[in-house]
Amino acid sequence: xxxxxxxxxxxxxxxxxxxxxxxxxxxxxxxxxxxxxxxxxxxxxxxxxxxxxxxxxxxxxxxxxxxxxxxxxxxxxxxxxxxxxxxxxxxxxxxxxxxxxxxxxxxxxxxxxxxxxxxxxxxxxxxxxxxxxxxxxxxxxxxxxxxxxxxxxxxxxxxxxxxxxxxxxxxxxxxxxxxxxxxxxxxxxxxxxxxxxxxxxxxxxxxxxxxxxxx
Numbered sequence: 001x002x003x004x005x006x007x008x009x010x011x012x013x014x015x016x017x018x019x020x021x022x023x024x025x026x027x028x029x030x031x032x033x034x035x036x037x038x039x040x041x042x043x044x045x046x047x048x049x050x051x052x053x054x055x056x057x058x059x060x061x062x063x064x065x066x067x068x069x070x071x072x073x074x075x076x077x078x079x080x081x082x083x084x085x086x087x088x089x090x091x092x093x094x095x096x097x098x099x100x101x102x103x104x105x106x107x108x109x110x111x112x113x114x115x116x117x118x119x120x121x122x123x124x125x126x127x128x129x130x131x132x133x134x135x136x137x138x139x140x141x142x143x144x145x146x147x148x149x150x151x152x153x154x155x156x157x158x159x160x161x162x163x164x165x166x167x168x169x170x171x172x173x174x175x176x177x178x179x180x181x182x183x184x185x186x187x188x189x190x191x192x193x194x195x196x197x198x199x200x201x202x203x204x205x206x207x208x209x210x211x212x213x214x215x
Contacts, residue, residue: 002100003151007211008064009053014203016046022199029192033179035078038192045076045084060099065092065109079177080193083117083130090116103151110138127175128186130193137162137201152209159205162198169194 019026019042026039049071056064069088073081094112095105114134123129140161144154167190174186 001211002102003061003106003208003211004100005057005059005061005064007207008061009057010211011204011207012046012049012053012064012068014207015200016050018199018203019043019046019196022196026192026196029190029195032189033174033182033186034192035178037078038080038196041076041078041080042084042196045072045081048072048075060095060097061101062092062094062096062098065089065095068092079121080196083121083193086116086120087113103145103154106151106155107138107142107145110134110141114138121176123176126172128169128172128179128191128194129176130191130197132169132172132191133162133165133194133197133201136165137198150212152205152212155201155205155208159198159202162194162201166190166194166198 019039023039023043026042027036028039030036030038049068052067052071053064056067059067065088069085069090069092072088073085075081076084090112091109094108095101098105101109114131117123117131117134121129121131123131125131125135137158141154141158144157145151149157169191170189171187172191173184174180174182174191179186179191
C-alpha cells in the first residue's frame with residue numbers, strides 16, 4: 001500500500017514520542033562525549049515539529065518533510081539541529097510534490113537524507129557519527145526489499161541494522177564534532193547521534209508495520 005501524507009504525520013508523531021521517551025538516555029550519552037544536551041535538544045525540536053504539523057496537513061509529503069527540517073534547524077541547538085534539519089529537507093526535496101510514496105521512494109528519501117548529512121557534516125562511516133547508523137540501515141532496507149519483504153518488515157530490518165550500527169560506534173575513535181576533541185577518551189562510548197538515528201528509524205518501522213497490519 002502507498003505511504004500517504006497521513007502516514008508521514010503518524011511517523012513524525014511516533015518520532016517525537018520515541019525521542020521524548022529516550023530523552024534522558026540520549027542526554028546521558030551526550031554527557032560522556034559531548035555537550036550533554038542531545039536528548040533535550042531533539043525533544044524540543046520534535047515537539048516544535050508536532051506543533052507545526054496542523055499547518056501542513058493538506059500539503060504534499062515533500063512540503064511536510066521540508067517544514068520538519070526547517071523547524072528542527074530553528075529549534076535544535078548543537079550539531080544535531082543542522083544535521084537532522086538538512087536530512088529532512090533533503091528527503092523533502094527528493095519527494096517534492098508527491099502525495100503518495102512507494103517502497104522505492106522511501107529508499108530515495110533516506111538516501112537523500114544520508115547524502116545531506118554527509119555533505120553537511122563531512123562525515124564518513126567509521127567516524128562515530130549518525131552515518132554509522134543510517135548507512136547500514138539503508139543497505140538493510142534495500143536488501144530486504146530485494147528479497148521481496150514488505151516495506152514494514154524491510155524497515156524493521158533497517159531499524160535493527162541502525163541499532164547494531166549505533167552499538168558499533170562504542171569502540172570507535174570519534175573523528176567529528178565535539179567528541180573528536182576527546183581523542184582516545186571518546187573510545188568506549190556510544191555515539192548519541194547514531195543512537196537517536198536508530199530510534200527514528202525504529203519509529204518509522206513501527207509506523208509502517210502498524211499500517212500494514214491495519215490494512
